[in-house]
Amino acid sequence: MSFEMFLFYAFAFLAVFSAVAMIGFVRHIVAAAMSLVVTMVSLAGIYVLMHAELIAAIQILVYAGAIVVLFLFVIMLLDLRDGGLGPAARGQNLVKAVGVGGTVTIGTLVVASVSGVFSVNPLVESLPEGFGEHRALGIALFTDYALAVELVGLVLLASIVGAVILAKRKID
Amino acid sequence: MILVVAKTLFILIVVTLLFAPLITWVERKQSAIMQDRIGANRADLAGMTFLGLLHPAADVIKLLSKEDLVPAGANRFLHALAPILSAVPALIAFAVIPYGATYRFGDTTFTLVAADIDWGVLYLLVIGSLATYGSVLAGWASRSNWSMLGAIRATAQMISYEVTMGLSIVGIFMVFGSLKLTDMAVAQDTTFRVFGFLDLFASLPAGAGWLNAIRLPNWGIFLQPLAFLLFLTCIMAENKRPPFDLPEADSELVAGYFTEYSGMRFGLFYMAEFIEVVVIAGAVAALFLGGWAVPYLSQETITAGVASLFGEGFANLVCMLIHVGCFFSKVVFLVWLQMLIRWSFPRFRYDQLMDLCWKVILPLSLLNIFLTAAGMLLAQQIAPGAAAS
Amino acid sequence: MLSEYLGVLLMLGIAVALTVGMLLVHVYLGPKRSFDKKLAPFECGEEPIVSPRQRHAVKFYLVAILFVVFDVEAVFFYPWGATFLETGLPGLTTIAIFSVPLVVGLVYEWSKGALEW
Numbered sequence: 001m002s003f004e005m006f007l008f009y010a011f012a013f014l015a016v017f018s019a020v021a022m023i024g025f026v027r028h029i030v031a032a033a034m035s036l037v038v039t040m041v042s043l044a045g046i047y048v049l050m051h052a053e054l055i056a057a058i059q060i061l062v063y064a065g066a067i068v069v070l071f072l073f074v075i076m077l078l079d080l081r082d083g084g085l086g087p088a089a090r091g092q093n094l095v096k097a098v099g100v101g102g103t104v105t106i107g108t109l110v111v112a113s114v115s116g117v118f119s120v121n122p123l124v125e126s127l128p129e130g131f132g133e134h135r136a137l138g139i140a141l142f143t144d145y146a147l148a149v150e151l152v153g154l155v156l157l158a159s160i161v162g163a164v165i166l167a168k169r170k171i172d
Numbered sequence: 173m174i175l176v177v178a179k180t181l182f183i184l185i186v187v188t189l190l191f192a193p194l195i196t197w198v199e200r201k202q203s204a205i206m207q208d209r210i211g212a213n214r215a216d217l218a219g220m221t222f223l224g225l226l227h228p229a230a231d232v233i234k235l236l237s238k239e240d241l242v243p244a245g246a247n248r249f250l251h252a253l254a255p256i257l258s259a260v261p262a263l264i265a266f267a268v269i270p271y272g273a274t275y276r277f278g279d280t281t282f283t284l285v286a287a288d289i290d291w292g293v294l295y296l297l298v299i300g301s302l303a304t305y306g307s308v309l310a311g312w313a314s315r316s317n318w319s320m321l322g323a324i325r326a327t328a329q330m331i332s333y334e335v336t337m338g339l340s341i342v343g344i345f346m347v348f349g350s351l352k353l354t355d356m357a358v359a360q361d362t363t364f365r366v367f368g369f370l371d372l373f374a375s376l377p378a379g380a381g382w383l384n385a386i387r388l389p390n391w392g393i394f395l396q397p398l399a400f401l402l403f404l405t406c407i408m409a410e411n412k413r414p415p416f417d418l419p420e421a422d423s424e425l426v427a428g429y430f431t432e433y434s435g436m437r438f439g440l441f442y443m444a445e446f447i448e449v450v451v452i453a454g455a456v457a458a459l460f461l462g463g464w465a466v467p468y469l470s471q472e473t474i475t476a477g478v479a480s481l482f483g484e485g486f487a488n489l490v491c492m493l494i495h496v497g498c499f500f501s502k503v504v505f506l507v508w509l510q511m512l513i514r515w516s517f518p519r520f521r522y523d524q525l526m527d528l529c530w531k532v533i534l535p536l537s538l539l540n541i542f543l544t545a546a547g548m549l550l551a552q553q554i555a556p557g558a559a560a561s
Numbered sequence: 562m563l564s565e566y567l568g569v570l571l572m573l574g575i576a577v578a579l580t581v582g583m584l585l586v587h588v589y590l591g592p593k594r595s596f597d598k599k600l601a602p603f604e605c606g607e608e609p610i611v612s613p614r615q616r617h618a619v620k621f622y623l624v625a626i627l628f629v630v631f632d633v634e635a636v637f638f639y640p641w642g643a644t645f646l647e648t649g650l651p652g653l654t655t656i657a658i659f660s661v662p663l664v665v666g667l668v669y670e671w672s673k674g675a676l677e678w
Contacts, residue, residue, distance in 0.1 A: 028247055030312050037305065048566065057294040058636050061338075065301025066632045069331055072308055073625040076324065133290055134351055135647075138640030142652035149637060149659050156630045157662035163626035164675050167619045173567075180568045184575060236583070240591045244600040256580045263576035267569045287568030294639060295569075316602035328621050331628040338635040345642030431603050436587030440580055523677070526624070530676050534631070534667070538660065541638065545645065545653050552649075 008049050015042035020101075024094030033071050040064035054134045180267070180286040186500075187266050191450045192443060193228035195507060199446075200227065202511045231439075238435035243314060246432065250313035255433065255440035258306025262447040265299045268292040269454040270354045272464050272495045273361070273471050275488045283354055284464075284496065292353035293345070296455055297338050300410055304330045306444070307412075307419060307429045314432035322428025325522065326419030330410055332529040337406035340537040343399045343544040344392050344459055356392075357463035361470045363387040364395075389467040392460035398540045400460045402533050407455065408510065409529070411448045415517040418525055453506035461502050464495035471495070623675050634663050 018038035026032045040063040047056035141149055197212065201224065204211025212224035242251050269292075272284025289295060304327055311323020348356045367383040393400045409416040420428035430441045457463060466474070471491060479487035520528070641648070641656050648655075670676055 028250070030309070031247070031250060034250070034253075034305065034309065037302075041302075053289070053291050054294075054640060057291050057298055057639075060298045061294070061301055062629075062632055062636060065298070065304065065334070066331070066629045069304060069308075069327060070622075070625040070629055072327065073622045077619065077622050134294075134640040134643050138644035139647055141637070142641055142644070142648045142655045146651070146655040149655055152633070152637070153659040153662040156633060157666045159626065160630050160663075160666035160670060163623060164670055164673050167623045167626075167675065168673060176564070176567045177571060180571045180575075184572060188579075236587050237590050237592075238587070239594065240588045241595065241600065243602050244597070245602065252584060256577070256584070259580045260573070260576045263579070264569065264572045267572045285568075286572060287565055289565045289569070314602065316604070318603060324621055328624045332624060335628055335631040335635055338632075339638060342635075342638045342642040345639065346645040349643060349646045351639065351643045426603060435591055436583050439587075440583065526676070530627070530667075531671070538664070541642070542657070548645065549650060549653065 004049060008046065011042040011045040011049070015039050015046070018042070020094070020097060023097040024090055027090075029075055030072065033068055033075065036071070037064045037068050040068070054137050175280070175282050176286070179282070179284060183266050183269075183271060183286055184263070187447060187450050187454075188263065188443075191503075191507075192446045193232075195446045195449055196228050196231065196442075197225055198507070198511060199514075200224065202508075203515050206515045235436050235439035235442075240437070241432075241434050243316065243432045245315045247313045247315075250309050251432075252437070254306050254310035254313055255430075255437050255444075256306075257309060258303065259440040259444040259447075261299045261303040261306070262444040262451060265296060265448075265451045266454060268295045268353055269451075269458050270357050270463055271454075271499045272492055273358065274354075275492050277485055277488060284492070285354055288354050289352070291351045293341065293351050293356075293459070297334070300330075300337065300407075301334055303410075303444075303448075304334075306441075310433065310441070311429035314429075316432050318426045318431040319429050322419045322421075322425050322431065325421075325425075326412060326429050329412065329416070329418060329525060332526060333406045333409040333533075336529055336533040336537055337403060337410060339541070340399050340402035340406055340533065341459060342537070342541050343396045346541070346544050346548060347392070347395045353458050353463070357458060357465060360389065360391050360462040361465040362390045363468060364390045387468075389462055389465065391462040391465070391467075396460070396540070396544065398536065400456075402537050402540070403459070404456060405528075406533060407452050408513065409525070411445065411452060413445065413449070413510075414514050415519050416525065417519060418522055421519065449507055449510055450503065452510065453503040456506050457499060457502040461506070463502075464499040466494060466498050623670075627670065627675075630666065631663070634660070 015038075018035045022032045022035035022039070026035055041060060044056040044059040044064070047053070047059060200212040203209075212227045213221050215221065215224065215226040215230040217226060242248055267286040268289060270283065270285035270288075274281060274283040287295075307326035307330070308323050311319040311321075311326070314320075344356070345351060348359045350356060350359070364387060366386045366388050388394045412419050417428075419425075420430075425431070430438055433441065465471075474491045474494060475484070475487045477487075478490045482490075637659060638656065641652060645652060
């Protein structure tokens with residue numbers, strides 16, 4: 001097994017393990033959020049292995065660095081006392097998680113085996129020049145996919161307005 | 173392989189074992205000089221104090237031999253994890269900052285940087301965004317009111333300045349057309365004509381030809397002066413040192429998010445802070461002050477000059493030593509600048525801090541981006557291929 | 562290709578080992594004489610009367626939302642900035658139109674007083 005494959009399995013294991021831990025094992029809600037960060041960072045590691053470097057950077061910047069911080073603030077807003085979920089609720093969560101995760105995994109496996117993805121080496125070396133780098137992606141984004149970028153701007157505006165309207169009631 | 177290990181160990185040792193302890197000493201001595209005190213001079217070996225240089229070593233011994241305390245009711249795991257999450261990002265940030273150019277010795281060619289990755293600047297921002305968790309966790313896990321208040325302040329401050337930190341250097345990406353720090357350093361190893369825009373006029377007035385001879389190093393600080401100011405402010409705010417020390421605010425919050433930390437647990441936060449000072453200096457030097465570049469003396473000039481006298485291998489060696497020395501003198505200068513700022517200015521109020529970020533720096537960095545874009549397009553129209561300013 | 566990341570991995574390994582090692586040495590070397598009062602959370606000599614785990618101002622939530630939005634915006638700026646020389650005026654137009662809603666959003670927050678502390 002090459003070192004890259006080893007890294008891939010290590011990141012994959014970390015991602016799945018911390019995702020399951022977030023739902024099922026962890027008692028403190030903040031610890032659960034940190035577990036989510038581990039999942040995000042491991043996914044970024046997998047992206048780097050797939051030569052999608054800009055996506056890896058964005059994965060950490062936006063998901064691990066921004067979204068989870070937002071979660072933490074929401075946790076602080078919600079007045080959650082110590083203790084978090086009881087064992088029963090966590091057990092239930094775990095069952096749900098395994099159920100959903102299992103279904104998705106089996107579904108993916110079925111689709112993948114039908115489409116013949118398994119015969120493809122996930123860590124191919126014969127990628128086009130500049131694949132996944134910011135240069136290729138930037139040029140594609142701002143020429144061919146310009147309209148999509150503009151739409152993202154509008155969606156972001158909607159989220160700002162929504163947040164202000166929801167929070168303003170509490171400020172006033 | 174061995175080269176990578178050597179390069180990584182070199183930079184890690186220089187930053188953690190040489191710079192970080194020295195900076196704790198500089199901090200004490202400089203504050204003492206600025207406040208007309210004598211400063212650290214008590215730690216001694218056989219009666220010799222070496223200007224107080226023994227204090228960093230004494231600190232480490234003291235911090236290591238303190239009692240390991242975890243406050244009652246704290247989450248023990250997260251309480252121990254927080255200082256690690258603070259220190260590790262600071263330690264690994266220097267991986268992408270080049271401290272020398274590419275040199276060739278016989279068949280081996282190498283670049284003096286631990287990890288020459290394509291998205292070097294984004295790597296720094298990524299590390300900065302992960303550094304937030306150290307302070308949040310410290311505040312949450314300690315279960316103390318002071319820690320909690322400090323943690324919330326720290327998080328809001330760090331995330332706010334993270335956005336503007338990223339946006340303020342977009343102008344630099346545009347000018348150098350890259351996200352790779354080694355490319356940027358090479359691009360800064362030249363000069364540009366300050367009055368290049370005079371080419372607009374068909375003929376210069378008589379006697380103004382000397383204007384064309386005025387050249388400045390092609391450094392980020394000259395191409396993007398506004399970005400330099402904004403970026404330095406933001407990155408210093410990220411480090412939470414005065415005048416941005418709201419999360420620690422000794423006079424209001426005891427010690428902020430690390431109130432409940434003692435011994436080496438506190439020591440790791442302390443270490444992270446001082447290593448970040450070096451990282452900031454390194455990042456600003458690489459982005460704005462030309463990195464390893466010697467002003468007006470490009471790598472070819474030095475190598476060619478020395479090679480004509482002593483041969484090529486020796487020339488490369490000399491060039492490497494000059495570049496590494498030049499880089500670290502810039503780092504020392506920027507560390508000194510940060511110390512000067514830290515001991516000169518009073519702390520912000522929280523509303524001033526947030527206003528500065530969202531109402532001043534954010535609009536200014538957006539303005540800077542679009543002005544740069546306009547300037548560069550104009551320059552392309554006038555003289556295709558000319559360096560934009 | 563991936564060898565570029567060797568330095569990062571190595572540094573990460575050393576950094577984790579160093580920090581964990583320092584904590585372990587500290588635990589091993591330090592004296593252990595703890596008692597209840599010493600372990601109580603610091604409250605300037607008083608008994609803590611409120612739990613630190615209580616609700617905090619909605620301001621911080623607003624800052625976090627703003628942060629997420631502008632972080633996503635910044636993420637679009639990075640590849641654009643690095644490829645500006647290639648995309649030129651069309652790219653600039655795209656990013657300018659993209660920024661308009663965000664600037665409007667910023668002005669809206671500002672005028673609504675969401676940025677006042």
